[in-house]
Amino acid sequence: MKSNIKDVARRAKVSIATVSRVLNDTCPVHPDKRMRVEKAIQELGYIPNPAARSLLKRETGALAILLPVITGEFFSEFLTGLDTVSREEKYFAIVSASHREEEQLRLAIRNVCRRVDGMLVMAPESSTAGLRNVIPSGLPVVYVNTTADDQLDDVISFDNFGGARKLVSHLLELGHRRIAIINGTPKASDAIDRFRGYRQALEGHGVKPVESLEIPGDFTQEAGYEGARALLRLSDRPTAVFCVNDNMAVGALRAFQERGVRVPEDIALGGFDDIPMANYLTPSLTTVRVPIKKIGQMSVERLIQKTRAKEALQPEQQVLPVELVIRGSTVAGR
Amino acid sequence: MKSNIKDVARRAKVSIATVSRVLNDTCPVHPDKRMRVEKAIQELGYIPNPAARSLLKRETGALAILLPVITGEFFSEFLTGLDTVSREEKYFAIVSASHREEEQLRLAIRNVCRRVDGMLVMAPESSTAGLRNVIPSGLPVVYVNTTADDQLDDVISFDNFGGARKLVSHLLELGHRRIAIINGTPKASDAIDRFRGYRQALEGHGVKPVESLEIPGDFTQEAGYEGARALLRLSDRPTAVFCVNDNMAVGALRAFQERGVRVPEDIALGGFDDIPMANYLTPSLTTVRVPIKKIGQMSVERLIQKTRAKEALQPEQQVLPVELVIRGSTVAGR
DNA sequence: CTGTTAGCGCATTCAT
């Protein structure tokens, strides 16, 4: 059965304070007693109760990582980066997904906020001010890829707008004029920014946006697949398609291949994120490289820094650059 | 600042007991006071401290999910299945990765075991008996894909041996005789079982195993890539390669394509898992379908069942069937 | 060096 500090103390014939001392190595303890305590701990299989400890110390040694979803390569990469760092820094990472629903996110925040010393929130569909009333003031938070209404929070994001503009400009420079877009979930800021980049690029080249070429989506492969099929049904097909993330581009590519539409000869295809898979597709996918793993690392590093600091730190907001990666899905022979 | 139950009581001009009552809806409370309490909670942004609650109630409402890694499609799928169920059942899932190291796993177990009401452990490199001394007796545990030394624990796994045998038999039936294998991490039971399946299939067809065709690996794409390159350097190349998981097959495919080795014409390729990506590769990947998402669901369901049960349940051990999926990487024209 | 004691925030008796 689960034993407690009293059991250990009794067995080692010392006071509970002494047990606590050897446990936390706070002040010197007589080697003899230390040994007895260690032996008792061993024999009982005693493990301190973090609930009791955190009640007292007001810290938990854990960090919450709240993501819209944990599925897919994008998030895998992000988690990998983040996990390494938190492990090194002796923090325990609690990962949860909010399924892109604000309500679920709020619930998750409520669920964890008292169990952790800090929170990492990636919520492209929410904004920092909107979440503020759910988050206990004083709890360190780092937002990733979340809309910042003001300068009060730490926010790390990357250049969604610029990346999309670059990619679509690349298509335009290849001579494409009928360029479709398959979008992400409607309220997601990253989807919105990428869409803006798309529109901006078109404008910059004097191309009028065509509404029938702007297909709604939700970041999933299925949406990419369905969106691409819808585009193929059009009487006046586009010559290029920009999927707002790689995941959807994967689905689109499948739709094209099923219908015998060659990429890039019949239709060019671009994505966003540069997930590992992008390079494995045939043809490989032209996309916008986002330093996902690095962002994962950076954001926990910052979170841990904020958590360890006694004083509240000056909020920092940064937007990381992204890079266009040209591959076979837009230029044949690559 | 973080407020506590006392603050709420003071503000609502009631006792803390009353606050606790409206919080947990235990016994009837005068509507008037209830209102005052609710108002105070609202105004203070009060959130109960789960640490204090669990100290008293001896339950946490959380489940631990300990996986070897959380990267890649296999684990994404698993988590997706699991997440849905635990959310529905009002349990909070704490996910952590042990990096395939027993020491890390033990550390993670220690870290979480007192924070949760039950644990889901996927540890292909460990065995149930070996972990027993780290896990507090009485804590409900469900193992997935972990070696069972005895009948004392709940273990859910799938037919690694049979799946591998089927796949390699398929290659043999296509006429292949020089069949290489790229293996998983050495101590992982799934890798070991799949290797056994490979050997067994060869034997069944009277083919002698060739040691130079048995390449070590570690389940990562990089290992698949390197393994495939090593095979290509052989003077006497294999005509088929079985990668012990799809992830490595992806890496192998890349190596082949880089060197202009056609799949399946020059070399056939098989994987294991049937991750979503397998179907998107060109050629699509012949593999062994594992009902990953379903296993994720089943295992938490069982865990929750054990957790809710007052009495200790009879341990159940089950091995789920897997299915050979033949695609383009072994048979051209698919 | 070591033991005793007072809470941490909360649910739960036991009185009222």
Add this chain to the structure above:
DNA sequence: ATGAATGCGCTAACAG
């Protein structure tokens, strides 16, 4: 229906 008091397991301050 409600409040006062008790204790969950632990650490820290205090007193030896």
